[in-house]
Amino acid sequence: MKRLDLPPIQASDTVLTCASGITIVDRAQALVDALPTIQQSEAEYLELGPTGQLYRIAPSDSVTPAINANLMGIIYKSHFARQGSPSRPLYDQIKMAPEFGACPLCGQRIVATIDHYLPQTRFPTLNLTPVNLIPACSDCNKRKLASAPTNAESQTLHPYFDNLSDERWLVAEIQPSAPPTVSFTIRPAGAWDAVLTARVRNHFQVMGLEELYVAQAASELADISYALEEIGAAGGAEGIRAHLSGQFRSRHARDPNSWKTALYEGLRDSDWFCAEGYSQIRNRPQVNAPGEALHAV
Template sequence: MWSLKRPALSALSTFSTCISRVRNPGLADRLALAKPAIVVASTQFDKAARVHALHSIATHDVVAPDITVSEMEKVYTQRMAKNGSPGRDTYDEILASAPGGRCPLCMQRSAATLDHHLPKAHYPALAVAPLNLIPACSDCNKAKLDAVPVMAEDVPLHPYYDDLGKEVWLTATVVERQPTALKFAIARSNAWDDTLYARVNNHFRSLGLAALFASEAAEELLNIRHQLQILRDAEPMDGVRDELERRAQSCAAARVNSWRTAAYRAWSDSDWFCEGGFLPGG
């Protein structure tokens, strides 16, 4: 997961913008009366997230005084996410915060939607709260579903509040058989407590990142195999390893815990791989 800067947008201003064009006078009045509850919910979210206690926030099915889950979901879908809606600029601003347009949750696929960190079906007061909205790819968004955390270990990683640090925590191991492959895993950072370690592992497992990274690494190997063979033929002892080490260093300079960095580290560390294991027939 990549960390992101928290949005500067307030829940009150975002909600006010989203409901600014409601034509039904009765609904407009009722939504306006919900503004204090929206502010309280966002403030509570921020305080809990800062101490990694989002599991302590109670689910609810009414936003005071009388706004239903369905009505709040429509504020998001029709008045924020919909093209041309009053809140679409805010939606696009949050979406654009994804680094390089990539999903910060899987660090690989394109961020094409906003994910509700706490699902709007169970926390409707947070339906358009910027702190609860994270740029994400469709696959990660779907994988999270509408799960409600009941313990600290259950809380998904949040790019605005969780920082996994710069120690190496993503590793890969070469499978020494043909066709070769990589197995990705999480290595516990010295800076993590037990709860964060459990949350990182839950994140890795629930989003299927081991399979995603292994697939991407297989494609990467396919693209560089010809060059590695040329290097092996020219410098049988060190040509392949030197090239892989250079690539590992270059990738690490950009992102120390990207799948590419982990892949090139694993390949360069494997004598079997460097001595020809990268070839289709070994």
């Protein structure tokens, strides 16, 4: 959900640097020989990516007759990404690009790996291509699995290409309950077409963002409950609203569509929350401990 700049390196950088660290002479030469094919595939990717058409790239079993998908996977894992290899700094450069190490796919968890947007098992010619390599947390990486999009709508968001605009589109809704119930919905921005709207919803579902954000919001509310009760005691509902408004503006300045921005906007705009909901955060339903019912009899 966070946009990233295109990597400042190309497939020629990763392929040749990777090949320079391969001591198996035939394998290194086969990789160098595959470079024109890999570059051709990279050019197609760069042409189709900005218009959301990567699903049109055909899968393949091999890069060249000498390098099948399995060998390309070995080259990626055992040579390109291997600690101490000449190409590892390029791997790290891609992996460490996001600010504060935040996964661009969920915007919340910490980057732990690199995800192949088009999976390496089915698109071996893009295995070492930087623009296909997305920094990701392990959860997002696992959730995506090796699935490949078959149409425009089924494509998850691509941090190097998709720009969801700064218009507000992630909305938190607050339901009166004790403790307050928070849910998140997507309100399509004006500039989105039907395909982008479907892709954002698909991305949310695949990455499990609704559950993630609901859990984070509950934790955030628990964190701020004492402070809100103090503010409420001193300034009432208007004091609460003014405080939440400041929190919203501060988060909006960094990211207009983070779950925190949406949460504080939703809290600020909820008359119920500002008047009394804030005092219900710690009001958890009582759960009887095992055996307690017996004592009560």
